[in-house]
Amino acid sequence: xxxxxxxxxxxxxxxxxxxxxxxxxxxxxxxxxxxxxxxxxxxxxxxxxxxxxxxxxxxxxxxxxxxxxxxxxxxxxxxxxxxxxxxxxxxxxxxxxxxxxxxxxxxxxxxxxxxxxxxxxxxxxxxxxxxxxxxxxxxxxxxxxxxxxxxxxxxxxxxxxxxxxxxxxxxxxxxxxxxxxxxxxxxxxxxxxxxxxxxxxxxxxxxxxxxxxxxxxxxxxxxxxxxxxxxxxxxxxxxxxxxxxxxxxxxxxxxxxxxxxxxxxxxxxxxxxxxxxxxxxxxxxxxxxxxxxxxxxxxxxxxxxxxxxxxxxxxxxxxxxxxxxxxxxxxxxxxxxxxxxxxxxxxxxxxxxxxxxxxxxxxxxxxxxxxxxxxxxxxxxxxxxxxxxxxxxxxxxxxxxxxxxxxxxxxxxxxxxxxxxxxxxxxxxxxxxxxxxxxxxxxxxxxxxxxxxxxxxxxxxxxxxxxxxxxxxxxxxxxxxxxxxxxxx
Numbered sequence: 001x002x003x004x005x006x007x008x009x010x011x012x013x014x015x016x017x018x019x020x021x022x023x024x025x026x027x028x029x030x031x032x033x034x035x036x037x038x039x040x041x042x043x044x045x046x047x048x049x050x051x052x053x054x055x056x057x058x059x060x061x062x063x064x065x066x067x068x069x070x071x072x073x074x075x076x077x078x079x080x081x082x083x084x085x086x087x088x089x090x091x092x093x094x095x096x097x098x099x100x101x102x103x104x105x106x107x108x109x110x111x112x113x114x115x116x117x118x119x120x121x122x123x124x125x126x127x128x129x130x131x132x133x134x135x136x137x138x139x140x141x142x143x144x145x146x147x148x149x150x151x152x153x154x155x156x157x158x159x160x161x162x163x164x165x166x167x168x169x170x171x172x173x174x175x176x177x178x179x180x181x182x183x184x185x186x187x188x189x190x191x192x193x194x195x196x197x198x199x200x201x202x203x204x205x206x207x208x209x210x211x212x213x214x215x216x217x218x219x220x221x222x223x224x225x226x227x228x229x230x231x232x233x234x235x236x237x238x239x240x241x242x243x244x245x246x247x248x249x250x251x252x253x254x255x256x257x258x259x260x261x262x263x264x265x266x267x268x269x270x271x272x273x274x275x276x277x278x279x280x281x282x283x284x285x286x287x288x289x290x291x292x293x294x295x296x297x298x299x300x301x302x303x304x305x306x307x308x309x310x311x312x313x314x315x316x317x318x319x320x321x322x323x324x325x326x327x328x329x330x331x332x333x334x335x336x337x338x339x340x341x342x343x344x345x346x347x348x349x350x351x352x353x354x355x356x357x358x359x360x361x362x363x364x365x366x367x368x369x370x371x372x373x374x375x376x377x378x379x380x381x382x383x384x385x386x387x388x389x390x391x392x393x394x395x396x397x398x399x400x401x402x403x404x405x406x407x408x409x410x411x412x413x414x415x416x417x418x419x420x421x422x423x424x425x426x427x428x429x430x431x432x433x434x435x436x437x438x439x440x441x442x443x444x445x446x447x448x449x450x451x452x453x454x455x456x457x458x459x460x461x462x463x464x465x466x467x468x469x470x471x472x473x474x475x476x477x478x479x480x481x482x483x484x485x486x487x488x489x
Contacts, residue, residue, distance in 0.1 A: 053197075054189030057459030062423030062489070064382035065191075065332040066184060066454070067339045067370070069325070071363075072165065072212050073347030076393035076408050077416040078437040079120045079356060082152050083133035086435055087119035087395065091403065095396045099438050106159055108349060108398060109409045115396035117436070118406040121353060130427035137360035140368035147371050147380075149424040149488055153431025153440045156391055156412045156447050161212055161347070164390035164412065167447055169218045171476045178222035178467075180451065181338035183476050185228040186221075186467070187460055192335030194293035196231035196286065199336050201328070203321040204235055205345040207358040214342050223469040226279045230340060233327070235319030239298045245291070258284055297330055311369035314362070322366030329373050332383055346389055349398050350407035371420050384422025384457060391415055395436045414440045417450070423457050423489050430488060448482035456484045 078084055095115040109115070123136040128145030141148075158164035163173035170177040178186070185197040200219045205211070219230035233239045245254050262281055269277040300316070307326065308315055315322040321343050328339040343362065348355055367387070374380040392415025393408035400406070414433045420426070432442040452462040455476065462482060466473035 051189040051191055052193070055187050055465070057187075058461045058464055059459055061188075061457070061459030062382070063384045063454075063457040063459075064188075065337055065339075066181070066384045066386065066422070067325075067328045067332060068180070068341065068386045069321075069363075069367070069388075070165075070168070070340065070342050071346045071359075071387070071389040072214060072342050072344045073161070073210070074164075074389040074391045074393060074410055074415070075346045075359075076348060076352065076356065077152065077414065077433075078393070078395055079122055079352065079408075080135050080138070080360075081133070081150060081416040081418070082414075082433055082437045083124045083135075084119070084395070084435060084437050085124075087117055090117040091119050092116045092401060095436065095438070099434065099436050103413065104159055106410050109394070109396075112398075115394075116401050117395055118397035118401055118408065121403065121405075122356070128427060130429060132427075132429055135360070137357055138364045140364045144368050144371050144420070146427040147375075147420050148426060149419045149428040149430070150416060151418070151430045151445050151450075151485075151488070152414070152416045152433060153442065153444045154388070154392075154415045154417050154447070154450065155440060155444055156415075158391065159410050159412050161390060161410075162215070164410075165218060168388075168390045170222070171448065171451055171478055175215070175217045176220070176222055177474075178224045178228065178476070179219055179230075179340075180454065180476065181219060181230055181340050182221045182224050182228040183455070183465065184338040184458060186224050187455075187458060187465055188337050190335070191337060192293075193286075194289040195297070195331070195334055195336055197337040198228065198230045198340070199233055199331055199338070200230040200340040200342070201233045201235065201324045203324045203341055203343045203362075204319040205321070205343060205359065206362055207345055207355050209345060209351065209355055210347050210349070211344045212347055214344065219340055223474060224467055226276060227282060230338075233298075235324070239294055251291075293334075297334060298327065300326070307369075307373070310373060312365035315366060315369070320366075321362045322369070325366045325370045326373075329370060329377075332379065333377070348393065348408055350400075351405060352407060353405040374421060380421045381423065382421075384424065384454070385420040386417070386454070387419070388417030389415065392437075395438055411438070413438060419488070425488060428488060430485070443487075445485055446482070448477045448480060449485055451476050452482040453485045453488060457489060 095117060124133045125136055125142060127134045127142040130146055132145045132150055134142045134145060156164055156167055158167050158173050166175045167173045169179045181198045190197045202214055221229035238244060265277050265281050311322050311326050314320045315326045317323055324341050328341060331339050346359060374383050391410055391412040394411045398407040398409045430443055431445060434441050455462045455465060462475060462477045466475045
């Protein structure tokens with residue numbers, strides 16, 4: 001233990017009483033304020049005051065809760081949202097060196113003798129009043145184009161999955177930092193004392209041809225207090241491990257056991273002063289309350305048939321993307337601040353014809369249902385839906401090329417994401433890429449800019465939402481430049 005910490009543990013009783021003379025009154029007042037905040041939340045939404053654990057916002061927040069749909073592997077922007085019809089005339093011609101301009105390639109295609117152009121094999125349609133080109137693989141989402149804010153000029157430095165996903169989720173290519181969901185929990189606090197503020201689910205894709213590993217480090221709290229890490233909900237069996245009491249252990253014995261563990265932890269805290277012990281006490285109590293709240297949350301029997309018609313029949317099947325999106329709506333409805341959903345198998349180095357239609361079917365009606373379900377319930381304006389991957393794909397083919405099939409390599413220079421709700425402008429089409437969807441020609445948006453904009457909608461300046469760690473005021477956007485993209489909001 002360092003000398004300063006040891007000195008703090010050996011303060012005299014007189015000094016303790018003097019410095020803590022207002023401690024009990026302050027604690028009582030804080031308790032009352034928290035109860036008032038929860039009551040105010042039921043009556044008045046975002047303007048009702050601070051919620052338990054919330055840090056004061058820097059300006060009025062537009063976003064109350066977030067549902068983040070991350071498509072693991074990197075969706076192909078030119079097959080989904082960045083339509084390049086002129087590429088049909090370039091079929092099987094080499095990508096000009098003036099376009100590639102010596103840019104970095106992955107080892108999966110750097111050894112190719114040529115880089116033949118692979119125009120999209122899928123049809124597109126202008127959708128909504130905004131006229132956004134959306135693939136015909138997403139007919140349901142075509143109907144929601146005017147609710148969605150499209151950014152076609154996202155870019156990143158990372159070219160491989162693990163650093164790219166880490167950068168997208170945590171603001172840094174090195175793993176171990178707090179993710180966006182943890183920062184949201186840290187800033188916005190809790191809306192429901194019986195559920196976590198941050199939840200993660202990993203949806204099961206219909207096609208499992210090339211499933212990527214998804215590390216739990218992506219939803220850790222990093223250097224933030226442990227209470228801000230995500231609680232992982234499973235897609236089969238018990239939604240959370242050990243949510244049910246062990247056989248032969250009634251609830252009153254469970255409560256007595258936890259009371260004993262709490263007293264032991266309080267003794268340890270009094271001796272060591274370690275804040276992680278307080279976090280452990282709070283999480284044990286939350287886990288006990290979740291034994292009642294989680295079964296009710298995950299039981300879809302109370303949902304009317306109209307809900308399943310809206311999200312599609314797949315939403316009845318545990319673990320599907322549509323099912324997790326329906327659960328996400330139930331979570332934010334009950335006060336979960338941030339729901340992170342991962343959907344695998346978007347890493348299409350080959351067989352786009354066999355895989356992309358399946359991926360889009362997993363996504364399409366469920367995402368349409370989520371947007372419109374939130375609108376029907378009056379939650380759309382205060383709930384932000386984010387969709388995207390960690391990077392895009394190349395216009396040139398990896399491996400064999402035919403007009404009926406091809407593969408695409410990783411491409412960090414430009415890719416598409418969309419947002420809906422949460423104060424983002426519906427029908428907005430932002431950014432432009434060149435004819436090859438290879439380089440950005442107008443309005444680039446870096447991952448850091450995206451993070452700064454999302455935090456802004458939560459009511460925080462990204463440079464001022466910080467946490468002191470290792471002598472530095474750490475923040476999601478790091479030390480490199482980042483800007484709020486005001487045109488999107």
